[in-house]
Amino acid sequence: MRNAHRVETVRAAEAALMARLPEGALMQRAAAGLAAACCSLLGRVYGARVVLLVGSGDNGGDTLYAGARLARRGAGVTAVPLGARVHEAGLAALRAAGGRVSDDPFEALAAADLVLDGITGIGGRGGLRPEAVPVARAARGSDAVVVAVDLPSGIDADTGEVSGEALRADATVTFGTYKPGLLIDPAREYAGAVRLVDIGLGATLPSVPDMEALQHEDVARLLPVPFASSDKYRRGVVGVVAGSARYPGAAVLAVAGALRGGAGAVRYVGPATDAVLARFPETLVHPGPPEKAGRVQAWVAGPGLGDEPGVAEVLASDVPVLLDADGLRDLSPEAVRGRAAPTLLTPHAGEAAALLGVERAEVEAHRLWAVRELTARFGATVLLKGSTTLVADPDGAPVRANPTGTPWLATAGSGDVLSGLAGSLLAAGLPARDAASAAAYLHGLAARLTSATATPVTATDVAATLPRAWSDVTTV
Template structure:
């Protein structure tokens, strides 16, 4: 599992470790890893004679860049430093000059010829965008043909929240030290980070066991996914109820049921207005047209995709929320839930809004949610006392109360921005709830599988459909299960 820690936690760990090391040893350790990563990015045999430009701020990130530049200079690179902070790390600057590096007053000539640019302008404590005097230099770096490598994190992004408040320098790769920072894993900052590389500088023993952010990986999902045994039957595997679809949004029901069936549910019971269409697409589904109390037993409900508006959905959602089983509420169903109704439930609730729906639930605007995704998912989980899966360019999962680690999904693809993909995700997550996974694990595993399936459906890259994502779920499941 990949984990990320807040800035305050990382700094505390660094202070503990530095107290045990000679002065400057930790910075030189980080710089050694940074220089090695730069050599890798330049390519074998290309360090000698390459042209490297260091954008150096006044903080420790500037010092890291200077020490790494000194190492590259000793390997034959032509290294030029641009001092943007008014002052620079004294020992690092001395090391660069001793290795043959130089300082220039004209950054633009050096950037125009650069093969690699090291962004050491601001560090993990930076707030807001780049200072005005750094903006034209950052633009010139990004407009050059050089590989841009961020030192610890791209300058101008918020390390704790992933927010980008102003102009930031977009990197091709980010080399971060000791621990991932939340902003490296969460949009919009994630889009500025490029490829990530973590340099181990020995912080592990000094970091807390509980991180601020988690990202599941294959082995984590494989451990959580349910697998039928010899004694399993359809009821032991989990029965999921799906309330979805309307005369206007008929396909939402078909897609939600498809996600549930391909998510390992032993059986799917469907209630809604388009049962004929659902059973034609999926003859294995148990379709109920009668009253709610005759629908039969389920281990979880998925409610909301495409149900539309009006009194019927409001009444039906009341029945769903009254059930003593886990309930996933998505799409139109989110209009019929209140914090009080969710908090009064005896069983868990999982809400799965996109940014616009989250904004409506929080009483804010979509832009605010998209700019501060971590804050939004925590606020929703706290307000409703529910697990929240916030869909989007970075899918986030937060447990009830808004405390504890937030899960970030690493498998998504922009091709998932297609009609109906969220309905498939809802059915998939509902099937995992019915199988007995707790809401945080069910939501996290569903998002992971959903992203893998979308990548499979896209192949080498191209448009996909929600149906294609559902069809690719079994293969994604096998990818995780197989070594």
């Protein structure tokens, strides 16, 4: 599990740890980890040209001390102060190690092999200051590897928002714990490859993080495993209300995802029976209405449904319900809040914007706010799809950011596969938050595996690769 903590939490943990350590020890730990990461990126340190973009405060100190360590290993290190003040002890250490200071960043950047972005730290807000913008652009336009110190300058550490100019890094070395902004787009795009350096904060951080991202072993623990006594009904039956005369393929894709999600059977209800059976003859079918179709342990409703009925009927049921696509159209909080069983909503940014009454751009710029607001309004678990898929739960558990996926997933029908997969996991007995998180992880991993061997990727490709993704997660 990758755990992330807000700035306020990190500050408190650092203060508690520093009270038990000699003065400056925590900064030296950070600098040592940062320098080691830079060495691995450079390969050959001796003779390498390193530029430090140094802001005010402790972030600048981390950068200067790391630069001193690189200088002692033979790198040519140049510090460019960009803040109102510079960490004096760090600057002295750099000079003592043979580093130099320059007021002209552009000449140094033009010849740099590696640039350390220490302009702003985790407390920075609102993008880069105007005087730092041309320097950041020159760094990004150079041939150097750009390494962000703790997080890229200009992003919001708590929300992942980028409200002004920010410096896009090739890699980020973060200290003690992940910050939420490193897990959420648009900021995540600026971070590059993220490396976590342990500086001893574990004992002083709260046991419950502010955000988290599942890894293979976490997902493996969630996935259902049949027992010797299992039959198809004990493993769970998922009902799928999807498709229409105009969009029969949505029903096929939702069923495809559901068949690969761990439930024992899939019961399809809707007008696309012929298309579904032609592709998946193992599907149980019924013309409807849903309440007449037979017992299910969870419902999926909405993909390609158009104006077909079924959403109100499944919401009236006493089993978990997943609503996607047309199932979200004109949905009222009252229709969801009155349910005794869990409800999982899976909107993309446009659908989320309609539910919230805002512009799509507002959701895309403020994804963490949007998923939390949807959860609060509807009292439901929400999986907000997008370049970063987020899962929020009404019980206040940490928001989960999905770490898998690829831009190739931005293709018609991929969301239908995801909804079927998540619904099947609901029917197999997973709580809504876990079903949504595991489904997003497998879905994104399947797309990655597919895109590694064939591009472009289609939704059918993703569904077909789900068994391989499942095996990849569960095979030690």
